[in-house]
Amino acid sequence: MSHSTTNSTDILELDSLLTDEELEVRERVRDFTDQRIRPNIARWYNNGEFPPELALELGELGVLGMHLHGYGCPGRSAVEYGLAALELEAGDSGIRTFVSVQGSLAMTAIRKWGSEEQRQQYLPRMAAGELIGSFALTEPSAGSDPSSMTTAATRDGAGEGSGWVLNGAKRWIGLASIADVLVVWAVTEDGIRGFLVPADTPGVTITPIEPKLSLRASIQCDIKLDGVRLGSEAQLPGAVGLRAALSCLNEARYGIVWGSMGAARDSYLAALDYALNRTQFGKLLASHQVTQEKLVNMLTEIQKGTLLALHLGRLKDSGRLKPEQISLGKLNNVREAIEVARQARTILGANGITLEHSPMRHAANLESVRTYEGTDEVHTLAIGQHITGISAFR
Structure with missing residues (x-):
C-alpha cells in the first residue's frame, strides 16, 4: 500500500523546512519505493533474498554514493541523501542497507582514501550499480571493538613494489556474496590499513549467514581470507589507522x-x-x-x-x-x-x-x-x- 505524507504525519509542518529540490528528491525516491519495493518486499523478506537487479535500478535512481562528488557520483547534499534513506527504509531496512554499504561504506572508503587510479577504476561503475562493493571490518571476535581485529596483511616480497598477503576472517559483512570488490581492513606492521580485494581472488571464501530473523531482504556474510595475495596497487594509500x-x-x-x-x-x-x-x-x-x-x-x-x-x-x-x-x-x-x-x-x-x-x-x-x-x-x-x-x- 502506498502512503502519502499528509497532515496526519507532519503536524509540525517539517516539509516547510525543505527546499523544492529536496522535496523533488524525496518524491522521486518515494515513487520508486512505492513501485518497486512495496509490491515485492513481503516475498523478498519471506524468501530471504535480495534481488540483485535492484543494484542497477538504484544506480539509475541516483542513490549510490549519493553524497559523493566527482567520478560519476550524484553529488547531492547530505539532506537529500538523508531523505532518500528515509524513503527507502520506509520500504525496508534491507534495501536502505544495500545503499548504505555500497555508498556510505565501500564507495566512501575509495573516494576518501583511494588513489586517483582506484577512484577512476571503481567509482563510476559503482555509482551506476554495475559494480557492487562490500566493507569488511567486523570479525567473529571483533564486533564493537574493531581495534582488536586479528586479520593481518604481511608484505609479500621486498622493495617499493612489493605486494601483500592477507590472512584472517570477517563476519557480518554486507553484500559480500554479490560483491565485485571487498574493502578489507587488516593489521600491518604499520598499523591498520585498508585494501581493495577483488571478490574472486584465490583464497577468498564468502559464505552468506543463514538463516536470519532480521534483514532477510539483505545479505550478510562470513569471509575467510587464506593466503590472499595482492599487488601493491591493492592498498588504499590514504587509509592509515582505524580512524x-x-x-x-x-x-x-x-x-x-x-x-x-x-x-x-x-x-x-x-x-x-x-x-x-x-x-x-x-x-x-x-x-x-x-x-x-x-x-x-x-x-x-x-x-x-x-x-x-x-x-x-x-x-x-x-x-x-x-x-x-x-x-x-x-x-x-x-x-x-x-x-x-x-x-x-x-x-x-x-x-x-x-x-x-x-x-x-x-x-x-x-x-x-x-x-x-x-x-x-x-x-x-x-x-x-x-x-x-x-x-x-x-
Missing part, C-alpha cells in the same frame, strides 16, 4: 538516523490505516482513547526524530557535524523507531504478525539496525565520553 575505517562508519550512521524514521513512519501509517478501517466493540479502533494515545506517541517521536535528522543534515552540509552528534542521532532514532514499530503492531492485533502488514517486519529489521554501525551501548559510551571527558570503553 580511516571509522570515518566511513560515521557516513553510514548518519544515513541510519534518517532511515530509521522511514521504518517508523511506515509502521505508524500502517497502524493508522488499520485503526481507521477496523471496527471493534461497535466502533472504529481509531475512536478508542488507548488507540489514539498510541498513535499520538508514535507520531510525536517520528516528528522529533525527523527534525533531529534534518538538523544533523544541515550541520553536515555546513561542515559542522561531529561524531558525538551522529551517535546521539543514531542512538535516539533507532531506539524510538523500534518502539514505534512495536506499538504499531499492537494496534494490528493478531493480524500484525503476518507479512501482509509491515510493522513486525520493520521491528525485526530494526533490531539489526540497532546493532550495526555501533550498538546502543557503544554510542552511549561515545556520548558519555564527550560529556565527561572520560573514556569508559576499557
Whole structure:
C-alpha cells in the first residue's frame, strides 16, 4: 500500500523546512519505493533474498554514493541523501542497507582514501550499480571493538613494489556474496590499513549467514581470507589507522538516523490505516482513547526524530557535524523507531504478525539496525565520553 505524507504525519509542518529540490528528491525516491519495493518486499523478506537487479535500478535512481562528488557520483547534499534513506527504509531496512554499504561504506572508503587510479577504476561503475562493493571490518571476535581485529596483511616480497598477503576472517559483512570488490581492513606492521580485494581472488571464501530473523531482504556474510595475495596497487594509500575505517562508519550512521524514521513512519501509517478501517466493540479502533494515545506517541517521536535528522543534515552540509552528534542521532532514532514499530503492531492485533502488514517486519529489521554501525551501548559510551571527558570503553 502506498502512503502519502499528509497532515496526519507532519503536524509540525517539517516539509516547510525543505527546499523544492529536496522535496523533488524525496518524491522521486518515494515513487520508486512505492513501485518497486512495496509490491515485492513481503516475498523478498519471506524468501530471504535480495534481488540483485535492484543494484542497477538504484544506480539509475541516483542513490549510490549519493553524497559523493566527482567520478560519476550524484553529488547531492547530505539532506537529500538523508531523505532518500528515509524513503527507502520506509520500504525496508534491507534495501536502505544495500545503499548504505555500497555508498556510505565501500564507495566512501575509495573516494576518501583511494588513489586517483582506484577512484577512476571503481567509482563510476559503482555509482551506476554495475559494480557492487562490500566493507569488511567486523570479525567473529571483533564486533564493537574493531581495534582488536586479528586479520593481518604481511608484505609479500621486498622493495617499493612489493605486494601483500592477507590472512584472517570477517563476519557480518554486507553484500559480500554479490560483491565485485571487498574493502578489507587488516593489521600491518604499520598499523591498520585498508585494501581493495577483488571478490574472486584465490583464497577468498564468502559464505552468506543463514538463516536470519532480521534483514532477510539483505545479505550478510562470513569471509575467510587464506593466503590472499595482492599487488601493491591493492592498498588504499590514504587509509592509515582505524580512524580511516571509522570515518566511513560515521557516513553510514548518519544515513541510519534518517532511515530509521522511514521504518517508523511506515509502521505508524500502517497502524493508522488499520485503526481507521477496523471496527471493534461497535466502533472504529481509531475512536478508542488507548488507540489514539498510541498513535499520538508514535507520531510525536517520528516528528522529533525527523527534525533531529534534518538538523544533523544541515550541520553536515555546513561542515559542522561531529561524531558525538551522529551517535546521539543514531542512538535516539533507532531506539524510538523500534518502539514505534512495536506499538504499531499492537494496534494490528493478531493480524500484525503476518507479512501482509509491515510493522513486525520493520521491528525485526530494526533490531539489526540497532546493532550495526555501533550498538546502543557503544554510542552511549561515545556520548558519555564527550560529556565527561572520560573514556569508559576499557
